[in-house]
Amino acid sequence: MNMNELIIKKRDGGRLNEKEIRYFVEGYTGGVIPDYQASALLMAVYFNGLDHDETVIMTKVMRDSGDVVNLSEIPGIKVDKHSTGGVGDKTTLIAGPLTAACGVPVAKMSGRGLGFTGGTVDKLESIRGFRTAVDEDDFHSQIKEIGIAVTGQTAHVAPADKKIYALRDVTGTVDCLGLIASSVMSKKLASGSDAILLDVKCGDGAFMEDIESAEELAKLMCEIGNADGKPTAAVITDMNQPLGNAVGNSLEVIEAVETLKGRGPEDITELSVFLAGCMIFLGGKARSREDGVRMAREALNSGRGLSKLEEMIGRQGGDTGVISDYSLFGEALCRADLVADASLAGYIYQIKARTIGIASQQLGAGRTRKEDSVDMNAGIYLHKKVGDEVREGDVIATLYSDDEEKLKAGLEKASSAFVISTEPAARPEVIKKVIGI
Ligand code: URA
DSSP states (O other), X not given: OOHHHHHHHHHTTOOOOHHHHHHHHHHHHTTOSOHHHXXXXXXXXXXXXXXXXXXHHHHHHHXXXXXXXXXXXSOSOOEEEEEOOOSSOXXXXXXXXXXXXXXXXXXXXXXXXXXXXOOHHHHHTTSTTOOOOOOHHHHHHHHHHHSEEEEEOOTTSSHHHHHHHHHHHTTTOSOOHHHHHHHHHHHHHHSOXXXXXXXXXXXXXXXXXXHHHHHHHHHHHHHHHHHTTOOEEEXXXXXXXXXXXXXXXXXXXXXXXXXXXXOSOHHHHHHHHHHHHHHHHHTTSSSSHHHHHHHHHHHHHHTHHHHHHHHHHHHTTOOGGGGTOXXXXXXXXXXXXXXXXXXXXXXXXXXXXXXXHHHHHHHTSSOSSTTOOOOTTOEEEESOOTTOEEOTTOEEEEEEESOHHHHHHHHHHHHTTEEEESSOOOOOOSEEEEEOO
């Protein structure tokens, strides 16, 4: 077998068998197959797709490329949650503590932001002292003691995905259904949780822009998880505007804390409580999904979710003072308001999430290259959301950065994200569809 034959086979619409997929994944991960051949194969896959069997095999081979974490010594049904990536998505920081507060252990390995989407690990690192690198023993004992740990993904979990995803990110081959499904599920199946909840984003700021492809992706991932013996469900959620009002690392942590205090934006509150409800049901602590949602809401209203977040921050070395004193996050050196001129007056019809994500990245909140550092206080606070009326002179958004040049670039980009209509626009439903639960 050689790589050139595989590329030609896939280029001509052929189907790769298990031996061939293994040859590619193991060869590329091991450094035997060069980037240029791997890129060519990925592009052939991008154009011709992976069929069901190829996707299942790809998932299995990538899962087995590293350690498959064993959490069985931790009592209870451990539930993981994964978002396919969005803008302003801080639900892990809210749904995780709510779920744990209801007795379901949450063992969460999260990623960093790359491109226009944010990552939970970067957000948590905006809290002074917070450790996202936790060794396995400590990870286990933390979950046993307080019921939740949110850490970075170790290099030993699905290393093949890590390497292939980095290549896809720079070769225009990310938004391919079979590649996304196998990438997400290989990590999830290797991470050791017993049940999985997927938040599949849909819209302009997501890899899946329409509901049909989001549903196809969601169903495929659920099927892969269930076939592996891990109950898997999915919620398809809106990404036609950023989630909540805050985009950027410390801004999003503050919004998560506010939400756990009962003062969060409506969309982020509704989605986080719903996701937590599904996780509580999957974790066997609720009789139904609705019962789970009721329990999650009670944990929010009673403040038990907030206490759980505080406990987690403290256990992972972070400064718990941030819960009551947001000034401990520090402040960006520069800020500017985006003020509506005549062209932005009317009703907000859409806020292009991808554009806001790119603007936030330009402000310094995200990376252009993997090795870039992140400005923890950079980002965007949206004062208006879809459906709101805007009058000339209103402040639509406030932008933060440590650099005047970046602030200017971010401001120009962010102003192009707003689509205005003369008629009042309906507020989009944040939860579009639920699958498998
Ligand atoms: N998230 C992942 O983990 N992988 C993808 O391919 C896309 C989103």
